[in-house]
Amino acid sequence: MAQTHPLILRLIASSIPVANHAGKIIRDIMKKGELNIVDKGIEDFQTEADRQAQLCIVKSLSQQFPGISIIGEEGDDHDADSSSEITTVTEDSVLSKQCPPELVDVTEEQITVWVDPLDGTSEYTQGLLEHVTVLIGIAVDEKAVAGIIHQPYYGYKEKGTIGRTIWGLVGLGAFGHNPGQLPTDRRILTTTRSHSSPLVQEAIKSLNPDEVLRVGGAGNKVLLLLDSKAHAYVFASKGCKRWDTCAPEAILNAAGGWLTDVHGNLYSYNKDTPHLNTGGVLATAKKEEHSIYLNLLPDSVKSQLK
Numbered sequence: 001m002a003q004t005h006p007l008i009l010r011l012i013a014s015s016i017p018v019a020n021h022a023g024k025i026i027r028d029i030m031k032k033g034e035l036n037i038v039d040k041g042i043e044d045f046q047t048e049a050d051r052q053a054q055l056c057i058v059k060s061l062s063q064q065f066p067g068i069s070i071i072g073e074e075g076d077d078h079d080a081d082s083s084s085e086i087t088t089v090t091e092d093s094v095l096s097k098q099c100p101p102e103l104v105d106v107t108e109e110q111i112t113v114w115v116d117p118l119d120g121t122s123e124y125t126q127g128l129l130e131h132v133t134v135l136i137g138i139a140v141d142e143k144a145v146a147g148i149i150h151q152p153y154y155g156y157k158e159k160g161t162i163g164r165t166i167w168g169l170v171g172l173g174a175f176g177h178n179p180g181q182l183p184t185d186r187r188i189l190t191t192t193r194s195h196s197s198p199l200v201q202e203a204i205k206s207l208n209p210d211e212v213l214r215v216g217g218a219g220n221k222v223l224l225l226l227d228s229k230a231h232a233y234v235f236a237s238k239g240c241k242r243w244d245t246c247a248p249e250a251i252l253n254a255a256g257g258w259l260t261d262v263h264g265n266l267y268s269y270n271k272d273t274p275h276l277n278t279g280g281v282l283a284t285a286k287k288e289e290h291s292i293y294l295n296l297l298p299d300s301v302k303s304q305l306k
């Protein structure tokens with residue numbers, strides 16, 4: 001891959017095959033049926049697939065881009081000698097895109113990659129496989145600018161294709177999703193399936209939805225926005241982390257949507273930032289509709305998410 005292409009495009013071009021390969025690891029481990037589940041906390045599990053997918057992503061990207069910072073959900077203290085393969089293939093179609101001018105001169109030192117090797121682990125362990133995604137988010141300084149969401153089981157119930165990969169770069173656009181028309185006479189929200197609480201419920205109720213899609217994974221919920229299946233993703237909880245939102249936020253932003261905390265503030269994604277999204281998540285398919293939801297959320301909800 002010629003070094004003449006801007007770094008941000010080269011990093012995306014490498015991250016797409018890496019995410020796809022992580023998806024294959026996730027499918028292979030499920031097929032074998034040896035998940036080796038570790039309990040990290042309340043409703044917070046890690047499987048062999050989370051561990052092996054993260055190793056593949058971190059090893060592959062750090063070998064090709066030694067100067068970037070990479071932060072993964074599963075830490076970096078396990079089984080460094082594992083058999084996970086390194087992928088150095090590139091998705092060359094990305095390199096032919098026009099890099100937004102403000103990102104042409106970005107250096108490796110400015111980049112933090114946030115990795116969620118398997119988003120929707122609860123659903124994975126319960127066999128709800130289409131909820132699972134692989135998330136690779138790319139931040140430049142504080143800002144989420146690019147992302148890859150790979151959905152390894154997309155279409156698996158039909159014969160033929162399995163899996164899809166969506167990517168986006170702020171200032172360029174989003175690719176691989178299925179945008180359509182959202183109904184204008186109904187309000188469809190999406191929220192957590194496995195991490196609900198009275199506050200999560202209060203926030204949803206305050207927005208007066210016609211329908212609530214309770215699905216697993218931050219990536220999967222943002223895919224519902226990108227595919228025009230839901231108007232907003234609302235999660236009034238401190239449970240999500242930066243690796244859950246970096247890739248989804250960047251792709252959503254590239255596609256004309258918006259993701260913030262429940263106060264309307266953008267999260268910072270530089271390498272020294274705390275990992276917990278303590279302000280919750282409020283994301284909309286259309287940026288211009290974000291303030292409607294922000295204004296409807298009551299102070300009784302907002303005041304509990306600082």
Ligand SMILES: Nc1ncnc2c1ncn2[C@@H]1O[C@H](COP(=O)(O)O)[C@@H](OP(=O)(O)O)[C@H]1O
Nearest residue numbers: 044118119120121192194195216217218239240
């Ligand atoms: N209360 C909580 N405790 C731990 N993790 C939480 C959480 N609430 C949300 N999360 C994390 O946020 C992501 C999306 O959650 P949800 O599916 O409930 O919307 C999941 O990522 P992982 O599956 O990658 O761990 C989940 O673990």
Ligand SMILES: [Mg+2]
Nearest residue numbers: 044045073121
């Ligand atoms: Mg997890």
Ligand SMILES: [Mg+2]
Nearest residue numbers: 116119120244
């Ligand atoms: Mg996650």
Ligand SMILES: [Mg+2]
Nearest residue numbers: 073116118119
């Ligand atoms: Mg995860």
